[in-house]
Structure formats: C-alpha cells, structure tokens
Amino acid sequence: MNVTIFGTGYVGLVTGACLADGGHDVVCVDVDEAKVAMLERGEVPIFEPGLNEVVSRNVRAGRLAFTTDAARGVAHGLFQFIAVGTPPARTVPPTSATSTKSPARSATRWMGTGSSSPNRPSPSARPTASGP
C-alpha cells in the first residue's frame, strides 16, 4: 500500500521505515531540506537502535523515499500520516493544531489535482464512513 508521512523526526522516520520494512511503499515528506538531503545520502539524523539498517535496506529496495515536495507526497499515499512537531506549551497552548495544519493544508491543496499513483483510487471509489 502507498503511504505518505509528513515529518521525518523520531515519530515519522521510525514509522515510515517500519511500514516500508513491512512491505509498504512509503514517501516521507519534510520541510527541512538539509534533513531530506542527509536521508537521501543514507545518513540517519537521529539515533534509534537498528534504524540505520532498516532505512538503508528499504531505500535500496525502493520502498522508502524522501522529499520536500508536498505535492509528490500527497499524490503518493492512500494513507497520509502527519508526524510534524507540535509547538512547546510556552509559546502556544499544547492543544494547538497550528503545526499539523500546515501539512494538512498542503494535503487538501494538492488533493483532487489528479494522481498518477496506481494504488490511489479516484475520489468516487474511496470508501466513505458508514454509520448506523
């Protein structure tokens, strides 16, 4: 399944790498160009035991890619995870969604612009919530 993760920090990178290791096709989007460049060179910017190997293995297998291109990320994933940092409580209330709104805005901006992804159903084919 095609999956997109916004934010390649502790949560996003580990989640993306593990999903890729489980056979999913993952694109990780981050606004930090230096971090994305590092990851593309095979350098992992955080320490998690074994993460280097999992990232390298899945990049080599073509199941894990990194980009700063939000449009590419939105076009890729049937599922879109937002794992960006949240602001410290000193500056804004901890419940603020300011940070998560940014990738959410990117997602809604690029959705519906068409996708070449074979795994992504057209809007009419997507499942809808059904209730009682």
Ligand SMILES: NC(=O)c1ccc[n+]([C@@H]2O[C@H](COP(=O)([O-])OP(=O)(O)OC[C@H]3O[C@@H](n4cnc5c(N)ncnc54)[C@H](O)[C@@H]3O)[C@@H](O)[C@H]2O)c1
């Ligand atoms: N790390 C933990 O143990 C942990 C535990 C529970 C909850 N969380 C929550 O999970 C979220 C992520 O935490 P983390 O530790 O991975 O943070 P992090 O700071 O390590 O990583 C966040 C990443 O998001 C990127 N980013 C910021 N804005 C972006 C945008 N608009 N689009 C794409 N990428 C963007 C940053 O460049 C950074 O690489 C936070 O909300 C945090 O509170 C983290």
